[in-house]
Amino acid sequence: MKFHYPLQKIVDLKGSEKSMAEWEYAASLGKLKAEEETLASLTRDLEQMAQALSEQTKRPTSLFEIQRMQEYIGWLEQRIRHQREGVRKAKEAARLRQRKLADRTVDxxxxxxxxxxxxxxxxxxxxxxxxxxxxxxxxxxAAASARR
Incomplete structure (x- = not known):
């Protein structure tokens, strides 16, 4: 006689839900990594621009050029603030997906x-x-042999 579990479809469903949660968690980690890389790139750009501004002020430079560089630095700083918020949101999403995965694994x-x-x-x-x-x-x- 072969074992047949009547609730096997539920077990399969729970396995599928866990796999889906794993994919979602992996995707959220990928998004977090991309957000962090963008932040690192912006930070490098800001450092390079600040260095360039510092070097430019040591030489005779037009006020317009210095203002343009300062505006670009201001824009980079604004983008960095915005990107930090994006990183924070991506971290929170990854934490939520991790909790969901843990719940699905337990289930x-x-x-x-x-x-x-x-x-x-x-x-x-x-x-x-x-x-x-x-x-x-x-x-x-035994009964048959006792009768003989």
Whole structure:
């Protein structure tokens, strides 16, 4: 007799939900990495521009050029603030996806354990039935040989 778990579709569903949560978590980590790389790039650009402004002020330079560089630095600083907010949101999204994955993993494990317990019970009952059948056969043989 083969084991058939009547709630196997639920176990499969929980496995699918866990896989989906894994994909979502991986995607959120990828987005976080991209946001952090963009922030690092903007920070490098700001440092380079500040260095260039510093060097430019040591030489004779027009006021317009210095103002243009300062405006660009201001724009970079604004973008960095905005990008930090993007990084913060991406970190929060990654944390949420991680919690969701942990919940889905626990949920799947609960259903897998329930299925395993049902299978163990099935195997025990099958063994008990087999033993009862063997015992009954032994009793029948003993009774048949006692009649002879």
């Amino acid at each position: 799947e494990k609960v259903w897998l354990n329930a299925r395993d317990r049902a299978k163990e019970l099935f195997v025990q009952q099958a063994l008990a039935n087999e033993q009862n059948t063997l015992d009954e056969m032994a009793v029948m043989r």
